[in-house]
Amino acid sequence: MKKLLYLLPMAALPLMFMQSCSPEQDDLFNDSAIERLEADAQSVLDLLCSSENGWEMLYFLNEEEDIPCYTLLVKFEKSGGDGVAQFASYSDITSNQYRISEKSPFTVKIDNSTVLSFDSYNSIFHVFSDPDYLGEKGPTDTDYPYDSGRGMMGDYEFNVVDHSSSDVVMLKGKKRGTYTVLRRLDADVDWQQYFTDLNATKNSMFTANPAPLRLVVGERYFHLYNGGGSIFEVVDGATDDGALTAAQDWKFVLFSDGLRFITGFDQDGVNAGQDFYYNADRTRLESSTGAYIDAGDPYWFFKTVNTADASTGNTVHNWVVEYDGMGATAKQLFDAVYASSFGQSYPNFQLIFAGLNGVGDILGLTGSNLVFSRYYNSLVKTADDNARTISYTLGETQSNMEAIYTVSNNTMRDVYSLFDGKTYRFETVQAFSMQRLRMVSVDDDELSFNVSYK
Amino acid sequence: MKKNIIYALLLATSSFFTLASCSDDEFGDTIFPEVSDKLDPSSATFPLDTFLVENYLNPYNMKFSYRLEDTEIDMNYNLVPASYEKALDMAVLTKYLWYDVYETIIANSTSEAADKFFMKRYGPKMIMLVGSPAINEASGTEDRGLAEGGVKITLYAVNELDENNMAELNDLFFRTMHHEFNHILNQNIAFSDEFKDISSGSYDPMNWQTKEDIAARTSGFITAYASKDYNEDFVELIANYVIVTADQWEQYLVDATRGYEEVDVDRADIYEARNDGTYIKDVDVTYDANGNASVYKILRYTVSRDENGTPILDEEGNLIYIDSDAIDGRAIIEQKFEMCRSYMLDYFGIDVDELRREVLSRMYVTDAAGEPVQDEGGNYQNRLLMPTVSDPSQTVIDSLRYQVKRFESMQVD
The missing domain is CATH 2.40.128 (Lipocalin)
Known part of the structure; x- marks a missing residue:
C-alpha cells in the first residue's frame, strides 16, 4: 500500500503534462515581444524625423545637483536605419551666442523599452555629460562651478517613455532618471x-x-x-x-x-x-x-526698495520719475518747469525717490550738476498695506531748493506739490518685470507717471 | 530494483506524453525579426562602418565599436561618445600603428614561436572608443584605456586625438594600445613569478597617482602607474619601450639614477627656482584671497645645495645629483625589462627591438638605420604629416583617412 502511494503521483504526471498544452488560447498580441519593440522603435524614429523644423528640447539635468537646465533645438533626419541629429543653443555652453552644431549620428534602439541614444559625439549636446567640462571660470584659475569627473552630469541615452502624441515626446535619462521633453517646433520658426x-x-x-x-x-x-x-x-x-x-x-x-x-x-x-x-x-x-x-505686487516692491535703511538712512536702490508716459496733470506741471529758465539750464533734470543718511526718505533732484543729496525735500511716507497705497506729505525743504524754486518761477515747487498730501497706487508697466512701475494718484488718474528702478 | 524500473518506466511514459502533447505546436525558425548584416549605403556612417567590417570584423572577427553603448561601459563614470571624425582617425591609426605593426613583425619573424594568426588569436574581440577620459571623481585619476577579460579594450579620450601632436598621440593613445594589448597577452599567457618578486615590496596601489613619472623611476618603475602593481609594471615597460627612441629610453634610465623632492616656493622666489637647473615642473599652486598665485609646490632634482639653497656645482660645472633612497632604479628597470623582452620573444616570437623599430618608423621620419631623425629644432618629425611616397600631394594621415573616405563614393542619399 505504501508503494502504491508513491506510485500514484508518478502516474498522474503525464496527465499534468497533457493538460498543460490542451487548451487553445489566443495570443494576447499578434506579434512577438521583440517584434513589438522593433515596431515601437521604428515609430519613434519616424516620429522624431517627421518634424521638418525639429523640436524644442527642454533638457533637465540632474535633479539633485545645483546645475542649470537648458532649452535646446534639435532636428532629426533619417540616415540609413538610424539618423543624424543637429542641435542649436544660445547659452553659457555655447559662449552665450547662437550656435548650431554639426550633424551627428544617433540611434533609436531597443532596450527594456525604446531608447533614444545620442551615441556619437555632438559638440553642443554632449557638453552636458562631458566629465571634463567644468563650466565658466570664476575669479581664480581653480574656481569652476563643476567638478572634474562630474561635469554637468547629463544623460546621453533616454528611455522614450511617451510618444503617444505626435507633438510631444517624453524622455527619461537612463543614468540620472530625469525627465526631458521634446515639443514639435512649428515649421515657420526661424x-x-x-x-x-x-x-x-x-x-x-x-x-x-x-x-x-x-x-x-x-x-x-x-x-x-x-x-x-x-x-x-x-x-x-x-x-x-x-x-x-x-x-x-x-x-x-x-x-x-x-x-x-x-x-x-x-x-x-x-x-x-x-x-x-x-x-x-x-x-x-x-x-x-x-x-x-x-x-x-508693484506696491510691495516699490516699498521694499524705497525704504530707507534704519541704520544708515540710505536706500541701495532708488526710483526715478520719468517724463515719458506722464498723465496730463503731471505732464502739465513738468512742462512748466521745462519752460522756465531752470528747465532751460537743466533740461535733463530728474526727480528721484531716495533715502538719505540722517534724513530718511527724500524726493531729490538729479541730473547734470544736480546731486540729489544737495537738492531735496524730505518726505513723510505713509504706507497702507491693506489699500496697497502710499501717501506722501512734504517735510523739510533743503535750503538749496529755495534757489531752484526761485529760478524756476516756482514751477518746481508746483511739481513737488504732486507729492504733498497725495496718495498713490502702483501698477506694473511691463509683463514679468518691475524695472518700471506706474504711480497713479487715487484721486486723479491723470496725476500719474512711470518710475524706473535705479 | 523492481521499484526503480517502475519509476523509470513511468518517467519514460511521462516524457513520451510530454513530447507528444506539444508535437503539433508550430514554431517558426525564430521569434526575432531577421536582421540583415549588410551595411546600409544610405547611412551617414556607411564609409567608416564598411572600413571596420573589411579591416577588423572580417580578418580578425573583431568589433570596432565607436558608438557609445552603456552596456559596454562603467555606468559610474560620466562619459561622452567619440565623434565620428575622431573615431575615423582612431580606426585608421589603430590599424596603422598597432595591427599592421604586429602583422609585419610576425611575418618577418624567424622564431618558431611566431604565430601567423597572432593578431586574430590574441587581438581583442572588441575595441570600444569613448570620447572623454574616464575620470575617477574620488582620486582624480584618468583612465586612458582598459583591457577586460582578454577580449576587450576600451580606449578613452578619443575626442582629444590630434594628429599634429605626436607626443600627445603617444601619451594618450599609442602607449595605451600597446599597454592594453599586452594585458591581453598576459591574460592568455602569464609572465613569470620571478618578475613579480623584483619590486614586490614597492608597489603602491592606493597612492601611485600622487607620484610623478620621473620620480617613480628612481624606485625602479618606468612610470608612476607602473608602481600600482606588477601587472601594470610589466605592460608599462613594454608599452613605453616601443614608442620611444633609444635616446629617450636612455634618458628614462638616467632619470632612474637620480633623486627627487617636492618643495614649496613663494611667489617671489619662483623665477629663481625655475631657472636653477633642478626644476622639473609645478605640481600644485596655492592662491591668495585675490586669486593670485602665492605658493608653488614644485618637483625638482635632489642636488647638493649651499646654506642659501643654491645648487652647488662640481669642478666641471655640473649639478651634483643625490639619490638617497638606496635603490638602483636603473638596474631594477633593466632587470625587469629583460624579462619582458624574453617573454615576448619566447612566447610570441616577437623581438621588442624590431617591434620598436617598426612602430617608430610609422610614427617618425627615420634614417636608414631606422632611428628617428630630428629637425633643426631638435624635434622628431611626425611621419603622419609627411607626404606619402606614392603620392607626394597627400600626407600619410590623408592616405590613411582615404581608406575610409573611398567608401563615400558608394554612399547613396
Missing part, C-alpha cells in the same frame, strides 16, 4: 529668431528685472528670485523681506510659450503644477491648476 525671442523674455523676466517673479496659488503666493540660471530661489511671499531667507531651489526651463518646472511645484504643502503657459495677453503664465506666475 531657429536663430527663436533664441533671440527667448533671450528677450529671459532678459525681461530675470536680467533686467530687479524684482522676483510671483507665483500665486489661491490665497498663497511665493516670490521666485534669480531665475537667470534656470534655478529659482523660492520664498514664501507672505513673510518675504527680500533677504532670501529659507529660500528653496526650483529648477525650470523657459520655452517658446511657457515655463516648465523640473517636477510639479510642491512647496510648503502648496501644489501649483509643472507646466505654465503664457495666456492670451501674455502678462502672466498660467497652470492648469489655476496657479499663475506674474511680475508680482
Whole structure:
C-alpha cells in the first residue's frame, strides 16, 4: 500500500503534462515581444524625423545637483536605419551666442523599452555629460562651478517613455532618471529668431528685472528670485523681506510659450503644477491648476526698495520719475518747469525717490550738476498695506531748493506739490518685470507717471 | 530494483506524453525579426562602418565599436561618445600603428614561436572608443584605456586625438594600445613569478597617482602607474619601450639614477627656482584671497645645495645629483625589462627591438638605420604629416583617412 502511494503521483504526471498544452488560447498580441519593440522603435524614429523644423528640447539635468537646465533645438533626419541629429543653443555652453552644431549620428534602439541614444559625439549636446567640462571660470584659475569627473552630469541615452502624441515626446535619462521633453517646433520658426525671442523674455523676466517673479496659488503666493540660471530661489511671499531667507531651489526651463518646472511645484504643502503657459495677453503664465506666475505686487516692491535703511538712512536702490508716459496733470506741471529758465539750464533734470543718511526718505533732484543729496525735500511716507497705497506729505525743504524754486518761477515747487498730501497706487508697466512701475494718484488718474528702478 | 524500473518506466511514459502533447505546436525558425548584416549605403556612417567590417570584423572577427553603448561601459563614470571624425582617425591609426605593426613583425619573424594568426588569436574581440577620459571623481585619476577579460579594450579620450601632436598621440593613445594589448597577452599567457618578486615590496596601489613619472623611476618603475602593481609594471615597460627612441629610453634610465623632492616656493622666489637647473615642473599652486598665485609646490632634482639653497656645482660645472633612497632604479628597470623582452620573444616570437623599430618608423621620419631623425629644432618629425611616397600631394594621415573616405563614393542619399 505504501508503494502504491508513491506510485500514484508518478502516474498522474503525464496527465499534468497533457493538460498543460490542451487548451487553445489566443495570443494576447499578434506579434512577438521583440517584434513589438522593433515596431515601437521604428515609430519613434519616424516620429522624431517627421518634424521638418525639429523640436524644442527642454533638457533637465540632474535633479539633485545645483546645475542649470537648458532649452535646446534639435532636428532629426533619417540616415540609413538610424539618423543624424543637429542641435542649436544660445547659452553659457555655447559662449552665450547662437550656435548650431554639426550633424551627428544617433540611434533609436531597443532596450527594456525604446531608447533614444545620442551615441556619437555632438559638440553642443554632449557638453552636458562631458566629465571634463567644468563650466565658466570664476575669479581664480581653480574656481569652476563643476567638478572634474562630474561635469554637468547629463544623460546621453533616454528611455522614450511617451510618444503617444505626435507633438510631444517624453524622455527619461537612463543614468540620472530625469525627465526631458521634446515639443514639435512649428515649421515657420526661424531657429536663430527663436533664441533671440527667448533671450528677450529671459532678459525681461530675470536680467533686467530687479524684482522676483510671483507665483500665486489661491490665497498663497511665493516670490521666485534669480531665475537667470534656470534655478529659482523660492520664498514664501507672505513673510518675504527680500533677504532670501529659507529660500528653496526650483529648477525650470523657459520655452517658446511657457515655463516648465523640473517636477510639479510642491512647496510648503502648496501644489501649483509643472507646466505654465503664457495666456492670451501674455502678462502672466498660467497652470492648469489655476496657479499663475506674474511680475508680482508693484506696491510691495516699490516699498521694499524705497525704504530707507534704519541704520544708515540710505536706500541701495532708488526710483526715478520719468517724463515719458506722464498723465496730463503731471505732464502739465513738468512742462512748466521745462519752460522756465531752470528747465532751460537743466533740461535733463530728474526727480528721484531716495533715502538719505540722517534724513530718511527724500524726493531729490538729479541730473547734470544736480546731486540729489544737495537738492531735496524730505518726505513723510505713509504706507497702507491693506489699500496697497502710499501717501506722501512734504517735510523739510533743503535750503538749496529755495534757489531752484526761485529760478524756476516756482514751477518746481508746483511739481513737488504732486507729492504733498497725495496718495498713490502702483501698477506694473511691463509683463514679468518691475524695472518700471506706474504711480497713479487715487484721486486723479491723470496725476500719474512711470518710475524706473535705479 | 523492481521499484526503480517502475519509476523509470513511468518517467519514460511521462516524457513520451510530454513530447507528444506539444508535437503539433508550430514554431517558426525564430521569434526575432531577421536582421540583415549588410551595411546600409544610405547611412551617414556607411564609409567608416564598411572600413571596420573589411579591416577588423572580417580578418580578425573583431568589433570596432565607436558608438557609445552603456552596456559596454562603467555606468559610474560620466562619459561622452567619440565623434565620428575622431573615431575615423582612431580606426585608421589603430590599424596603422598597432595591427599592421604586429602583422609585419610576425611575418618577418624567424622564431618558431611566431604565430601567423597572432593578431586574430590574441587581438581583442572588441575595441570600444569613448570620447572623454574616464575620470575617477574620488582620486582624480584618468583612465586612458582598459583591457577586460582578454577580449576587450576600451580606449578613452578619443575626442582629444590630434594628429599634429605626436607626443600627445603617444601619451594618450599609442602607449595605451600597446599597454592594453599586452594585458591581453598576459591574460592568455602569464609572465613569470620571478618578475613579480623584483619590486614586490614597492608597489603602491592606493597612492601611485600622487607620484610623478620621473620620480617613480628612481624606485625602479618606468612610470608612476607602473608602481600600482606588477601587472601594470610589466605592460608599462613594454608599452613605453616601443614608442620611444633609444635616446629617450636612455634618458628614462638616467632619470632612474637620480633623486627627487617636492618643495614649496613663494611667489617671489619662483623665477629663481625655475631657472636653477633642478626644476622639473609645478605640481600644485596655492592662491591668495585675490586669486593670485602665492605658493608653488614644485618637483625638482635632489642636488647638493649651499646654506642659501643654491645648487652647488662640481669642478666641471655640473649639478651634483643625490639619490638617497638606496635603490638602483636603473638596474631594477633593466632587470625587469629583460624579462619582458624574453617573454615576448619566447612566447610570441616577437623581438621588442624590431617591434620598436617598426612602430617608430610609422610614427617618425627615420634614417636608414631606422632611428628617428630630428629637425633643426631638435624635434622628431611626425611621419603622419609627411607626404606619402606614392603620392607626394597627400600626407600619410590623408592616405590613411582615404581608406575610409573611398567608401563615400558608394554612399547613396
